[in-house]
Amino acid sequence: MQLLRSIGFFHGNILLFCVTTGAGIFVSPKGVLKYSSLNIAVSLSIWAACAVLTIISALSLAELGTTFPRSGAPYYFLKRSLGSSVAFLSLWIKFFIYPLGIATQSLIISTYIIQPFYTRCPAPELPKKCLALAILWSLGLLNTRGVLTVAWFQTISVLMKITILCFISLTGIVLLGTGKKENVAKFENSFDAELPGASQIAEALLQGLFAYSGTSILINIAGEIKNPGENIPKALITVLPMVAVVYILVNISYLAVLTPQEIISADAVAVTWMDKVRLPFIFGSIAISLFLILTPMIHSPKVEYIYGFIFIFSGLLGYRLHVHLNQRSVCFDKITCYLQLLFNVSPPEDQDEGISTGKKHLEEIFL
Structure with missing residues (x-):
């Protein structure tokens, strides 16, 4: 019995982008800014450093996926190089870390879904946990249908994420491009603010790297990727720089709209950002309504x-x-x-x- 190599370059890119751009970008900005001593310049530098570290680490792991093109390549490499005891210890750690990470992301997703219904107070814990459990069960049932089915689901998910992240990024660019004093003033003389210590920088890096977690997904499923020696490195080089640029633009947009104090005090940064922005939606809704009303009148009175x-x-x-x-x-x-x-x-x-x-x-x- 052998797994089918059914994931090509396109679905590999989609899978990598979807897993990497998880819920971290909606929660990590709070931690990065907090441990950067509310220093905007330092926090953006942390995000850039996290991008560089992630790309270096991912390309190093890609060598495992191309040398041992089979599922669970890190375990196979550890077993052959350092022995079965070290490989087992790696699995033992992942046995607890992976479910914890998935549960954390499910709770973050459920928080963002429920929080808009509680605009003036934090969302209660019981509905968040029930929704997170439902998300976990749904993903578990979906994975039983095979990797290719999951890849198509990830394609739809990626389109939604790209739409949201691009909207946030473009809104920040427009707000900064208009040159309004309250938006630009936060970035002026930002390096003159208090600088964090070495331990705080380490904590900020850990917070930022959480948003990039999932880059090893292609190495873990190398046994199901077509031509892994070529597709894995190409996917990493294509996707990760794009994710890094999007992350930095999203953080700039957060900082253009919200103050550092508002970011670190928010349970859901994107929801708070949306509350401060709402106007593009209003104009879009008005434009759509006028189009639906006036177009039939003009073309077929x-x-x-x-x-x-x-x-x-x-x-x-x-x-x-x-x-x-x-x-x-x-x-x-x-x-x-x-x-x-x-x-x-x-x-x-x-x-x-x-x-x-x-x-x-x-x-x-x-x-």
């Missing part, structure tokens, strides 16, 4: 559209008469009170005023 305009302007006429000119009608007041009593709706903001006003209207209606 119909008499029904005139009726629609008459209906809309009749509402404006009623507003002008009854609200703006304060020409109130007793009939409409009675209808409103009847409907409020029937459906128990529209409570007033001022309860005391509402009770007195409601009693007055009820007396007018029934007396």
